């Protein structure tokens with residue numbers, strides 16, 4: 107036997123116990139997946155032994171193609187046959203209730219899941235900046251917060267990272283981000299990283315509307331305003347901006363994503379990526395991380411088990427950990443999306 111058998115085209119969710127030893131099936135022949143039952147005998151494969159250090163939720167690899175055994179690394183997305191898709195017109199999906207937006211910005215789906223419309227949000231004014239919360243504990247988020255902001259010109263107030271890893275994403279306009287006294291140019295589709303001890307502000311260079319999202323982890327209820335810009339830029343992490351680079355795309359069959367801000371920049375808690383979802387509906391799945399997904403263009407539908415709602419550019423989908431969901435793009439060209447995930451650093455891991 108030269109290749110393992112694909113036992114399951116997704117990961118296996120499991121709650122491991124501290125100190126317990128697990129033998130993960132690497133050959134794919136076990137009838138007690140994801141664990142070894144001895145069926146590997148004569149195959150050339152042996153199980154991978156794992157002893158849990160903590161009680162925690164993990165996703166064991168089911169497709170046996172992972173490079174990080176015993177855990178899923180998202181390799182199942184590239185199996186022959188393509189990314190797992192779902193028929194939006196199936197009998198099961200026809201029973202899913204459509205939730206129409208009301209006057210407010212939030213459309214609630216199953217559980218704590220919701221879609222936030224920046225177009226319908228009421229913005230607060232702070233100096234040259236208008237902003238609103240998109241993700242907070244009050245709205246149901248547990249790990250991260252997110253704010254939407256825009257500026258017609260000038261400079262924003264100084265905002266303190268206040269001990270949190272902070273990532274920005276610019277969707278429109280040109281300008282500069284100033285981080286603890288050091289300036290970097292920003293343009294549409296730039297990701298920015300701010301260290302927990304620093305402060306930042308945006309400068310609008312052109313007078314064209316500058317729009318950006320601010321994400322932070324751990325979560326904060328509001329932005330933290332500071333009187334002055336400190337001059338304490340952390341020089342040990344000089345790379346702070348990330349832009350689109352097709353050479354860095356990770357393929358997931360017809361889909362792809364590119365990591366923007368991650369551990370390589372120093373962000374040990376929050377990971378930001380940009381991706382493309384083609385004209386299709388993904389099979390319903392879950393993640394172990396909390397996620398905010400910003401839709402940059404296109405149009406489609408967000409599905410949970412019992413409810414769905416339409417989404418378009420400027421909307422943000424909030425997904426709590428373990429939320430069953432699926433995103434459907436209904437226009438040619440697909441959705442471009444920016445995701446912020448926490449805790450986690452690989453957006454292709456699911457179950």
Ligand code: FES
Nearest residue numbers: 131132133142145
């Ligand atoms: S049965 Fe697959 S590794 Fe033992």
